[in-house]
Amino acid sequence: MKLKRGIPLIDQHDQEGFWGSKFGGSFIPETLKKPVEDLTNEFKKLRKDKRFLKKRNFYFKNYIGTPTSFVKLNNLTNHLGGAQIWAKVVSEANGGAHKIYNATVHALICKSMGKKYIVGDTGAGYAGKMLSMAAKKFGLKCKIFMGAKDIKRQKPNCDAMKKNGAEIVPVYSGSQTLVDAVSECMRYWVSNCDNTHMCVGSTVGPNIFVKICGWSTAQISRELKVQLKSQFKKIPKKIKLINCVGGGSSAYGFWSEFIDYDKKQIELIGVEAGGPKKSKLHAAPLSKNTKIGILHGAASYLCQNNEGQINDTESISAGLDYPGVSPIHCFLKDTKRARYTYATDEDALNAYVMVTKYENLNPSLEPSHAFAEAIKIAPKLSKDTIIIVNSCGDAKKDRDILKERLGKK
Amino acid sequence: MASLINQAFQNAKKESRPALLTYTVAGDSTKKKSLEILKSISDYADICELGFPHNTPIADGGQIQTSAYRAIKNGIKINDVFSLANDFKKSKKTKPIILMGYYNMIFQYNENKFLDKCKNVKVDGLIVVDLPYPENKKFATKCKKRGINFIQLVSPTTSKIRLKKIIKDSHDMLYYISMLSTTGGKLKVSPKKILERYSKIKKQNKSKNIVIGFGITEKTIKSLKKADGLVVGSAICKEISNSIKKRQNAVTNVTNIVKRLKNKIK
Incomplete structure (x- = not known):
């Protein structure tokens, strides 16, 4: 199984619609x-x-309001002391995600x-x-x-x-x-x-x-590429693009322009929903090594039982609470172009608290999963490493959950 | 020798009536009950479809969803479905049985293993809702090799060219979906219109048995009796739900419905 260069990932499927001849298709x-x-x-x-x-x-341009900004999170970077942490603030888009x-x-x-x-x-x-x-x-x-x-x-x-x-x-x-x-x-x-x-x-x-x-979300990485060049004159040598993954639309959009780069230069990290720490349930089919199955018309790694019944999932984040995942992420996993991990509900909440404490940013619970990974790895990385988190949603919608779990706001 | 499915259609034709096909979910409401229901209704049904339940059935309406969830909750496993079919076939040797379900169940069991098992327990046919033509060609060939009928579905949205190809590659039976709907929807197209479309499909190859399903109830069945066969599913599943609710005997109630359905097309 191999990625092709110079062809958008969305077009790298065979005639029957499969990526890597086993993910995707049209089971309808x-x-x-x-x-x-x-x-x-x-x-x-x-x-x-x-x-x-x-x-x-x-x-x-005129309705969604592109480009969304690309900012350095100075306080968080200084606090963690390691890699530079940046955010692509996609939540600025009209509607908040x-x-x-x-x-x-x-x-x-x-x-x-x-x-x-x-x-x-x-x-x-x-x-x-x-x-x-x-x-x-x-x-x-x-x-x-x-x-x-x-x-x-x-x-x-x-x-x-x-x-x-x-x-x-x-x-x-x-x-x-x-x-x-x-x-x-x-x-x-x-x-x-x-x-x-x-x-x-x-x-x-x-x-x-x-x-x-x-094809639609790819706009995010097109903007980011321009922004990286104008900020750093050229694409920096060590980049990590961290994104939460539920179905995987924001992650694909955030990465699509960078898939052809060597992973030593630009690492792609997807963070799934690990669910509550104490629960066996999760929504992390990629990072918890599930088997391939068919759900909603496509084959992908899938939270399911031996019989092929779809398992219940659990996550604090409704947007990541899904048993399947995009076939293109399965393809990126199997070709080892992207690395997938998970953050628990608690990790995401802690990350939310930290980000909002140090920065004027209000990421929803979905990107808070990505921030959790950034916070975890940043201190171990060199100062010339650029971590970029896609802050793809605004936490306004999470008002009630945050109030319940954190007791304020 | 003609398949049992073909024979069932021929027998019905001799009596100048359409074949009656029933659909029930294996394990609804329990393994034992569903076998009893199946055996009892098969005195009146010409062909029995047995669903292997999936918990994410994207083409099924409320009634069949309820039956499927109930069966899964009561512990039905795919091997139980096979043993149900096996038990049924032991007492009703000549009654054709068709398993119906979603592809992920087959995929997880392993295609070849699944089909070998079907052959062993003498399953006569298979319907896989989410494995459309032409993606199902290889699978259909595997079925044929084992003497199992793979039943292709056609719908009002199926284009002319596609229809030709599907019929050409089909086995003894085809399933025409009466309207744009999930199972158990209210018949929103007039029977006349359905039969018009049906006869266009039938004209392509008169030797194929083509049944109509979706939206068929005691009320509507008579109006469609020109077809080779008619499938009733949701109405039966609904009766099981009602019987449970009213604490009545589901076997008797469901059998009575099937009996009445049969009388309407005689």
Whole structure:
């Protein structure tokens, strides 16, 4: 299994949609074959269409507000005494997280396909919030599927969705979290694919959804590359790009421009949700060595039992609380281009406390997992090492959890 | 020799009626109960579909989800599904049985091992919901080698060219999904329209047995009786749920439903 150079990772799959001939694919019911094929053709056409690209760039700039800033975290760096810690503050994007890139692109595709309805899944509520924003912006009717447990724990984002005129469909089956929301959203699409477009909220799902999402979030690393060159004159010799991984959309977006670099120069570190310290449950299929399985139309490393039933997951972070992971991250793991580890709920909370104490930054619980790893490794590294954390979400949505766990704010 | 599935269709044809196919979930509500139900309804059903339950069934509606979760909760394992099929086949040698489920279960069990096991317990056919054509070609060939019918699905969204290819590569039976829906949805397309589409598919190759499924209940079954076969699943699963709720005998209640369904298409 080998990575190719000079070709975007999202395009390095075979004819049947598999990366490394075993991750991804399109395990879908017959009814979805046609809509998936239509979407595949449309995307193939649009990504080469100059007018579409111009439109995308226009909205990325004027609606999402790119580029998001790239800042050095001086106080945290000084406190930890080791590598320099920087942040790409993607949470500055309109709506407060990276999910806006994928949502905007899907809304544009939906418009271009002449569909009036758009549906999507959400865990932390950011994918849902952003899709509802984009739907409102482009005049589409929007339905968001969300686990009942997540609706309770991410209320601020639900309020935003409703304000944007989207209908939130609570999902009560299974564990009532993201995995069930995605299943229910797919079921809805099976029943309504003739007039409805589906947006999958991360780089998961059938092949085409992995591609569209990755293509959208790749904006993050395009910006970062320019910012690195202007800050350091050239790309520094020792970089570590640390990102949380749930489905893996922000991590892929953060890394895509840097995958061709030697890993000795630019190391890619993905941090999954290890769950509560004392619990056996987690949402870390890559770093806890799970077996490959099929979930939501794609093969990936997967939290499952011997029989192939999907396991319950547990994480303080709703956005990472998912048993599967993007096939492209499985590919990056097996080719050893990226390294994957996990942070526990407690690690993430501690990191949140430390970052907010030293810096004027308010990372949500998802990137707090990435900060936990940065905080862990920074003291052991040389001063010329540049650690960059993708601060991909804002903690406003975590208000209630933080209050409960930390007793203030 | 014609497969048991083919024979079942021929027998129904002799009686100028469509074949009746039932779907129940293995282990719903318990292993023992589901075997009893299966044996009892097979007096009226021509072909029995037996679901091996998955806890993330992306193409199933509420009724079958409930049955699947209930069966898993009560401890059904894939090997139990095989032993259920085996027990059933011992007493009902000529009744065709079709296993139906999601690919991850087969993938984890190992494709070859799974199919060998199917052959051993005399499973007649397989439906894999999320393994579409053409990705399923290799798997279908493996089935054929073991004398197992791989049943291809076609839907209202299946394009003409695709339909031709699927029929060409299909075995004895095809499954036409009546409408854009998960299982158990309300029939939102008129039976006339469904039969129009159905006959277009049928025209492509008259020797194939094509059944219609999704949205078929006691109310709707009669209107579709021109088909080679009709599948009822959610309505049966719903009856099991109701019987449990009312503390009634699920075997009797489900058998009565199947009996009534059969009478409507005679």
